[in-house]
Amino acid sequence: MNEAVITGKQIVGNFIEFTCTCAEVAQHAVPGQFVMVSVSPTLDPFLNRPLGILWAKDDSFALLFEVVGRGTSLLACLEKGDTLPVLGPLGNGYSLDASSALLLAGGRGVVTLHFLARRFKELGIPVSMLCGVRDSSEIMLERYIIECESGLRLFCCEEGVRGLFQGTVVDALEEYAALHPLAPETVIYTCGPEGMLRELAMHPLLEKRRVEVSLEALMGCGFGVCMSCARKSTEGYMHICSEGPVCALSEVTW
Amino acid sequence: MNEAVITGKQIVGNFIEFTCTCAEVAQHAVPGQFVMVSVSPTLDPFLNRPLGILWAKDDSFALLFEVVGRGTSLLACLEKGDTLPVLGPLGNGYSLDASSALLLAGGRGVVTLHFLARRFKELGIPVSMLCGVRDSSEIMLERYIIECESGLRLFCCEEGVRGLFQGTVVDALEEYAALHPLAPETVIYTCGPEGMLRELAMHPLLEKRRVEVSLEALMGCGFGVCMSCARKSTEGYMHICSEGPVCALSEVTW
């Protein structure tokens, strides 16, 4: 475990963003990877929690997490200056060899795609980003969409919110593709709730395309020793922490 | 449980002093009583910890505790502004009907005797206070000796420290009694480590005198339901939380 020091805390609706200093994590992190975070110094809750890396630069990195249960509630109590034991970066990241990229984020799926978009921008690769949220309580996530020169950015919300496209990411994708047919070489990257991923997996627009997805699973260790994070794939079970979290959408079975 | 708000924190060597606001506790507390303090918002450690009341006034009270284990270490992390769930005041206090009093404190035993001395001072009852500590790491406890007009105050340390009486509280008591024979009506109040209490219980100077002692025991509940805090007494087992913590020294068996 490494000790990360929290250097910034921002409350973003029901999400918390921490900026942390920890060279070991920051210098090795690539988009799509995650860290295992210790949520309590006591023996309860015992296990670490997996959180995607929002960005990493020099000796710093950031996390953005939704407060959903015991562990994330405890994390939310930490303040600037506190130390956060973390293990990572873990798992494999998105591949960066696209010549143009379309990023489809649902809810907290924006975390790792934000990092990916930043990296593509640095690399000069054209990237478009569509991000969708369920309701108005999550519209602050809009700030994590990266503006790229050539690409489109679109934020949508299933609930009607003035000024926002109303619908899911899949709806937005359809609309977008109708106007700007997807170039054959565009690689799709996606991360989001199961329902959305499943819909994308069946979607004619993505058929026969290279689509990379970042998956979630309940995790025991996060580094490949416990086999807790199994998920059905085309070749039996895959282990999300070590064989993922990023994999080809075509490998996933539903 | 009541919610006390920490309004002041002071680090006193290996001890921490918290000033708290909580009318329910403060307004009912009498010297010798204690509170059960929740040390963690998680399920571990589960039980509350008993801590004596250092003083109480209006809506405020104070605690002074030694950091010795898991629970007190967690408590020590709390800061001004945090809330502390407490139950109390609990147990019976010292009797206040003395016409003159001699207080003998050993180590953290000073906590409840500090409160008692304050009360006696308010009541205009002459009080002398002898307090002893093991070594120089505890000499900051001297500040908890109350200066009374007519009474003596003496702080001693078993380890040689310049300017301090060298010896135990019992040594100091002997020295003191040699110079100022104890008036027959003087009531003795004591609180401290087992060894010291045991020595006092056998001491000829205290024979046939009214001596009140405040005892410690491992506690489950602190309010009389679990029978964890049993201690041998002249009448079988007594329960320190409900039949104590203050009792007559003569009731205790060793």
Add this chain to the structure above:
Amino acid sequence: MCSLRGYLVNIKTRLGTLELANPLVLASGTAGYGREIAPYLDLNRVGAITVKGLSLFPCSGNPPPRIYESASGVLNSIGLENKGVERFIQEDIPFLETLSTRVFVNIWGTDEHSYRDGARTLTAIERIDGIEINVSCPNVEKGGASFACSLDSLASLIGKLRKVVTKTLIVKLGPMKEDIGAVVILLEQLGVDAVSITNTFPALAVNLSNERLFFSRKTAGLSGPAIKPMALRMVYEATQASSIPCIGMGGISSGTDAVEFLLVGACAVGVGTATLKNPAAALEILEGMQSWMEGRGIERIEEIIGKAR
């Protein structure tokens, strides 16, 4: 508003023929004889109180230390200290008579006779609604644990007690050698009205400062949140095997913990160690349980009892 909403959910429950206003039961050994906890908790608001395990004659219990804290749990070796049936009747029944809540008396003995004599005396007290037989205390040499060692000795004891107990008869089980399903089937056949599952788990602590065992009786009983997953399994298996009403307990410290026990088949829930931390825990758990049910639109508690299969 909270309490008003509370009334929307019907939380009455039954143990055989006995109705409880709500499923929250104070477990034995953590609520004293009732009077001790009364200043901190309105006893009329819980479904039932179970008093500290009584024996025919007073028992002084084990020498201290009697309690040790483990990860999310507590080990106790109280040794069933109690004032005995007679003093309880004299000193505590008058107070209990002022209450409207259900009163269960937990009893134990060293042999069949002492169990039977204690039960006979207590069943004659009108105020007492149920008698809970502790056959599972790990903390005394002959605290009944032996009765749970074989189905035969258990059947013999409980058969005799069923004859003398005219009140609701509850048998309190703990971890046993025998298969829990077989045990509850037997108890149902013997006419027992309900079972309480579970008592504490046999455990041990070390005193690092003197490098010896912490408790003078070596082993002690583990309770608290640590044991909840094991208790849930036992309740599930017992209620799968028979339809005997079950008071589920073991580590309940929140409203959702209570809901979990109901979902696996308990029709009432006991709160023990959580009361040590917070004397009003049972009421907070009750409120938490109710608001969980309200949030789900559940109207009657029976809708969730045994639903998780």
Add this chain to the structure above:
Amino acid sequence: MCSLRGYLVNIKTRLGTLELANPLVLASGTAGYGREIAPYLDLNRVGAITVKGLSLFPCSGNPPPRIYESASGVLNSIGLENKGVERFIQEDIPFLETLSTRVFVNIWGTDEHSYRDGARTLTAIERIDGIEINVSCPNVEKGGASFACSLDSLASLIGKLRKVVTKTLIVKLGPMKEDIGAVVILLEQLGVDAVSITNTFPALAVNLSNERLFFSRKTAGLSGPAIKPMALRMVYEATQASSIPCIGMGGISSGTDAVEFLLVGACAVGVGTATLKNPAAALEILEGMQSWMEGRGIERIEEIIGKAR
């Protein structure tokens, strides 16, 4: 300085004739096959590594979800997923051959034959120092748990395995119906070299969001700090009943936890769930244990093994 001081305490220990450089053993199922944990922990610094439970043929394990967190504990229902003996030998033995630490292989089968065939193949591999027989996994239908149900079936299985296993033979026990003292006496008589105590405890979790049982196989195994007091009791009773060497485990997460297991009679200690939280946990526990011993002026680990009585 810390590591220099470390050498003052002699922490070598033995399991029968097998010497371990120190008593810290990575428990089965929480260290993968060795390669997975190697980037995070110097395997040459622990006393031994036990690899994930292997069966003769690969096993895909249970459907997810496979893990649930309880108070200070973890429930797992991995279902003994593993790559099978053959692939293990091909893929992992080469890596394990680069290590100097002891290697134990944990195995399980569905019947005596599959246990025996697995054991026979593995005992032929030079790099393997010990074979640990899992007769206590609660997570598979026929995961050997049935073998621990009666002394007869256990004796039959272990008797056969003792004949084929030429390496150190370890039997891994969990909570059982049989008295643990009787079991270890039997195992000693059968010539078993050591026992590992304990495996996980049968437990259950509820999924509140769909009001169903959380695991598809219903029950799962509880591990982690929550079970430590029960594991200590089992190790104490086993080492009181016989002199068979014992690897004590169950909830160890600190140096003093390890010391407690040694004090009650274990001569080595296993670290399981704590490794999930911190892959280097075993080494931190080792250091904590050593500094506790140094602080007490203990020179050899044997001075404390079994001292707490």
